[in-house]
Amino acid sequence: MIHGIIFDLDGTLVESSLDFALIKQQIGCPTDQDLLTFIDQLNCPITQQRANDIVLEHENRDANTAKALTGMVELLNYINRQNLPCAIVTRNSKTASEMKLKQNNINIDIVLTRECYPAKPAPDALNAIADQWQIHPKNLIYVGDYLYDIQAANNAGMIACFINHGIDTHYQHLADVIVKSLAELLTILKKHGIKKAL
Structure with a gap:
């Protein structure tokens, strides 16, 4: 029960129209790696913030039409x-x-x-x-x-x-x-x- x-x-x-292949390409994440794990493991705070910003931009755009x-x-x-x-x-x-x-x-x-x-x-x-x-x-x-x-x-x-x-x-x-x-x-x-x- x-x-x-x-x-x-x-x-x-x-709905979700997120293009994960494009997002990974934009932040330099290998295609066979998990996106969020890759970002978490970035050593440079500036690079990590930039990657997070890119993901958020895609997510918010997707949310507008879902x-x-x-x-x-x-x-x-x-x-x-x-x-x-x-x-x-x-x-x-x-x-x-x-x-x-x-x-x-x-x-x-x-x-x-x-x-x-x-x-x-x-x-x-x-x-x-x-x-x-x-x-x-x-x-x-x-x-x-x-x-x-x-x-x-x-x-x-x-x-x-x-x-x-x-x-x-x-x-x-x-x-x-x-x-x-x-x-x-x-x-x-x-x-x-x-x-x-x-």
């Missing part, structure tokens, strides 16, 4: 009616995340960004929410659209739900649940039931 649900943001609840994904409103409304605890954990910045939430009328109180805890696949943000809700991780589901989301859920001991948007990936077998859309996730929640938090 699911006692709470946590979502990724970009590509899960709302629309809700199909099925988001229905899914969040259902979760709200069930009084199910709900949160967001994203690798995005606080500024861009708040912009996306506001323009898509997403009313979720707990939103943890990379400024709050180490970025996914680190489980810190997910663990913090489990502690705050006082719900065992095995009764929480984390929903995302990328490998880091699955890894973060696995690292936190939560149910990993992967949205592949109809395109199979080589890593999706690592997830506990695989859906093609938010609508399919809603169907699963309705079918298998959820337990409201006490």
Whole structure:
């Protein structure tokens, strides 16, 4: 039984058109390295700040045009009616995340960004929410659209739900649940039931 649900943001609840290949090229990050890890490991504060500024510029531009994904409103409304605890954990910045939430009328109180805890696949943000809700991780589901989301859920001991948007990936077998859309996730929640938090 699911006692709470946590979502990724970009590509899960709302659109994202971030061109990570371009961003990596602009800051000199090798294509096979994680962008945020690369920036964190830069030794020069000036270079690091410049790299962060470039990422933020891309994120804010992306946030200006991001629309809700199909099925988001229905899914969040259902979760709200069930009084199910709900949160967001994203690798995005606080500024861009708040912009996306506001323009898509997403009313979720707990939103943890990379400024709050180490970025996914680190489980810190997910663990913090489990502690705050006082719900065992095995009764929480984390929903995302990328490998880091699955890894973060696995690292936190939560149910990993992967949205592949109809395109199979080589890593999706690592997830506990695989859906093609938010609508399919809603169907699963309705079918298998959820337990409201006490």
